[in-house]
Amino acid sequence: MTPYEKLGVRSDASPDEIKKAYKKLAMQHHPDRGGDEARFKEITEAYDRIKKGDVHNNDGFQPFGFDDFESQFGNFFNFKFGGDDPRQTFSQQVHVTYPISIQDALAGKETTIKLHLPSGNTKMVNLKIPANCYQGQKIRFKGLGDHNTDVIITLDISVPMPYIIKGRDLYYEKELDALLASVGGEFPYTHVDGNSYNIRIPAGVQHGARIRMNGLGLNGGHLFFVIGLKVNDLSKYKSDLEKYISKEK
Numbered sequence: 001m002t003p004y005e006k007l008g009v010r011s012d013a014s015p016d017e018i019k020k021a022y023k024k025l026a027m028q029h030h031p032d033r034g035g036d037e038a039r040f041k042e043i044t045e046a047y048d049r050i051k052k053g054d055v056h057n058n059d060g061f062q063p064f065g066f067d068d069f070e071s072q073f074g075n076f077f078n079f080k081f082g083g084d085d086p087r088q089t090f091s092q093q094v095h096v097t098y099p100i101s102i103q104d105a106l107a108g109k110e111t112t113i114k115l116h117l118p119s120g121n122t123k124m125v126n127l128k129i130p131a132n133c134y135q136g137q138k139i140r141f142k143g144l145g146d147h148n149t150d151v152i153i154t155l156d157i158s159v160p161m162p163y164i165i166k167g168r169d170l171y172y173e174k175e176l177d178a179l180l181a182s183v184g185g186e187f188p189y190t191h192v193d194g195n196s197y198n199i200r201i202p203a204g205v206q207h208g209a210r211i212r213m214n215g216l217g218l219n220g221g222h223l224f225f226v227i228g229l230k231v232n233d234l235s236k237y238k239s240d241l242e243k244y245i246s247k248e249k
Contacts, residue, residue, distance in 0.1 A: 003046035022047045027147075094118065094144075094151045098127070102165070102192050105133050105157045105218060119146045127153065134168045134219040157218070163192070168221025174199075174211075175228045181205045191216060191223070199225065 004011045007021045025043045029035035094117060100109065108131030115123045125141065133155055141151040157165055164171040176187070184203030190196050199211065207229040216223035 003049040006043055006046035007050075018047075018050060093149055094146075096151065096153045097156050098153050099156045099158055100129060102157055102159045102163070102170075102218075104129060105155070106193050107131055108133075115144070115151060117146050121146065125151070129155065132219045133157075134221065135165050136167065137219075159192070165218070168219050169217045170221065170223045172223060172225050173228060174225045175230050176201065176205070178229045178231045181227070181229055189225075 002011065004013065004018075007018060007025065009018055009021045013021075022043065026040065029037075029040040029043065094115065096113075096115060098113065109129040111127050111129075113125055113127050115125055117123065123144065125144065127139070129139070135155070135157045137155045139153045139155070141153070143149070144151040159165045159170065162173040164173075170192075174187070180187075181201065182204060184205070185201050186198045187201065188196065189199045197213070199213070201211070205211075205227055207227060209227045211225040211227065213223040213225070215221075
């Protein structure tokens with residue numbers, strides 16, 4: 001069977017007729033639309049062979065030379081690379097990155113956004129961001145894109161300094177007086193959700209150590225205080241410190 005017969009067209013069919021036949025069969029048999037994958041591959045191969053001028057291998061059929069094909073099917077190439085190829089259209093998911101604040105990530109949010117689809121169409125979408133979501137979380141809208149493809153929205157959560165976000169965990173760079181770090185104690189902390197805490201510092205905590213607050217991250221993640229030590233000028237206490245140090249020895 002020749003490539004033309006697989007597409008259901010005559011060997012002298014015009015480029016426009018071949019394009020329409022291929023597009024119709026691709027829409028009918030595309031796996032994403034519940035079609036037969038083997039049949040889709042067969043018509044796709046036939047399409048590619050006609051495009052390349054390879055229409056006689058094992059078929060005993062030779063309609064014309066490559067030069068004739070190129071001049072007659074010049075517009076056919078534009079069909080593929082112009083974005084109207086069903087293989088590209090049906091498999092193409094729309095990916096959108098949507099920025100939100102960490103407050104909205106914790107509390108949830110409902111908003112309306114405008115999607116720009118590859119076809120040039122636009123759609124207004126009601127986006128419901130779940131409470132306690134996490135960085136990089138994806139929200140899928142089935143069948144919302146061109147030709148019933150999916151739209152996938154990836155959440156990009158922004159956090160104020162000095163926070164750093166990694167997936168579900170939050171990191172907070174906390175500078176402590178070296179003396180306080182030596183003896184231990186507490187410092188007050190107000191979380192991004194507005195709740196206040198007293199954070200306990202173990203005596204002798206080291207520079208770069210992490211203090212974990214369970215469950216204060218995103219979606220079951222944690223909050224980590226990354227400790228930095230600040231050394232103050234204690235020269236006026238030098239004699240007292242020297243006495244203390246010698247006593248400890």
